[in-house]
Amino acid sequence: MSERDNMKTKDKTVLGLELERFRFSRALRDTLAGIDLSLEPGSLTAIVGGSGSGKSTLGAVLAGMLPRHDGDELEATLRLAGREIRHGAGSGVRIDPVGWARQVGMLPQDARHYLSGVRETVEEELALGLENAGVPRTQMRARIAALADRLGLHALMDRDPGKLSGGQERLVALAALALGEAPVLVLDEPLAGLDTAAAARVCALVGRLRSEGTAVVLLTRFMDQLAAGADHVLSLREGSCHEVEYVAPTARAAAPPVRRPVADGPALLEFSGIDLGYRGSAGSVVAGLDLQLRAGECVALAGPNGTGKTTVLKAAAGLMRPAAGEVAGSASSGGSVGLLLQNPVDQLFERTVRREVAFGLPKRAPQAARIPEVLASLGLADEAETHPYELPASARRLVALATVLVREPTVLLLDEPTEALDADGLALLHTAIETVLDRGGAVLLATHDEAFMAATAHRVHRMGPAAPARI
Structure with missing residues (x-):
């Protein structure tokens, strides 16, 4: 990217990150190093990497969840909502998690961690964030009903969130996150455990959110259908990002079938x-x-x-x-x-x-x-x-x-x-x-x-x- 193009990108950036290094407390090496991200409104950035590559850690940095304590070492500059926050040795920077979450929402890999665990029904769970934000009841119900339509959640509204299947749990967590209307969403493996129809509804929802100006970061192990419309595809290896060309998803290479069972086995x-x-x-x-x-x-x-x-x-x-x-x-x-x-x-x-x-x-x-x-x-x-x-x-x-x-x-x-x-x-x-x-x-x-x-x-x-x- 030319310097001129880079200037234009920064002018439109809703969230920017210039990360020199991040290391967990007592770790022997950096988890992340040399990462530069600029997210524009309505963009989709897919970050692809294997287990241990640092995807979830990068998502937590973007979402303001890291560093968690004084032992974690972060040298980075974050630009969000017109503010610049510099993390570095001795800086003592502390991020207001509530204020940050209004700007950057994150769906964790374990979607259960996003749910409160204190609400008796899915409908009450979805209302929790809106209640805390002081949204009028009539408007709250309309927003919940509209999102339930898009994600096919109406049959779950009276269910106990603690008794959902893993895929249903992920859909509810994503719905609760989307209702917050944060300008930036970080989604860690959002299609994991979803059936084909549910995955299609999630892809459609992400498309709608982008059309409304939401910037989305997708963290994933494999190139999947959600990454198909990505503006940028970044490969994350050993803590460093490199932009790559998008390749249409293909079926993962399958291991040879296991041996056939004995027909008359007990x-x-x-x-x-x-x-x-x-x-x-x-x-x-x-x-x-x-x-x-x-x-x-x-x-x-x-x-x-x-x-x-x-x-x-x-x-x-x-x-x-x-x-x-x-x-x-x-x-x-x-x-x-x-x-x-x-x-x-x-x-x-x-x-x-x-x-x-x-x-x-x-x-x-x-x-x-x-x-x-x-x-x-x-x-x-x-x-x-x-x-x-x-x-x-x-x-x-x-x-x-x-x-x-x-x-x-x-x-x-x-x-x-x-x-x-x-x-x-x-x-x-x-x-x-x-x-x-x-x-x-x-x-x-x-x-x-x-x-x-x-x-x-x-x-x-x-x-x-x-x-x-x-x-």
Whole structure:
């Protein structure tokens, strides 16, 4: 870009960042270095990078969330709403988080963190920010109803936000963020866990927001449909950004399919006419499900958000009792079942990776001796003494997977296992699944990732809303 063009860009900049370096407290090297961003009204900037590249950290800097404390080191100049803020050694700069959030809103990778956790319904959750801003009630209801139309949320308005599926949770968080009408939005993996229809609605919403002048920053692992209209595509590697030409998204390279199951393998998990629902729900989430999982096979559960995929996995793990029908081979009947939850935050609580994977295992148990082997198989051997929350999102998901695999489950249950995984993480996941199948186990997974299903599943069972499902 010429100096003249650069001057024009700065004149129209709604948010500018000149970042020399950022380093977390006690880190041995900089997480980010040498980044220069200028965001114009209505622009879309896609920042693409693998796990650990610094995407989420960069988003948190833009959103005024970093540095968090005196130990974090940031040397940068931010220009926002006519103000210039200089971070540097001894500057003592503190950003007003409430005032900053009015200008820059951020949807975190874990969308749950954006929700308050104190509202009883989705409608009340969406109203929270508007209430705090003093928006008149009539105007508030009109804005919420209009956004619910665009994102297809009307069926969720009376639901408890704490009982939504992962994809529904992300849609609600994005709606709450959009209602704030901040001039700049930073979206960290906004399409993760969404079905095709929901992803299309999000893309349409982002397009509308841009047409109204909102500048959008997209943080993503892969070039996806939301990045298709990006004004700038930046590759983030080892903390540094480089602009690249946009390449139309193509299907991710899939690993070779796992070996075909033995046709007459024994049934390891079987659902017979089961109905599943939650207390207080108007009806069943899953009705009349018949499904059999045999040794050596991988079966995928697919379908729109909210059709009960996670609910089926919970029943298989013995965490839910069906209102009708029977589950055979689940944990409730003594089967060896391991469940990887959709959100690793629900599964990680120890202070090192090694302690996390060893949790609950007797020291002399055969599984305890396998901990180094399992960590090595998932590329975590060098992270054994690291706190799980100091790892990037892809590695955290693999740590959660390690806590399951170390117990050598006969049936492995995976809920949206590809979320947050970069290309290396996906390859490790494929290998882990093959290992379970090779030893005569079986895998039941829930996912919206069609490429992953094509490469991994022997059968795909597509679920519909509250309709009897047969296979």
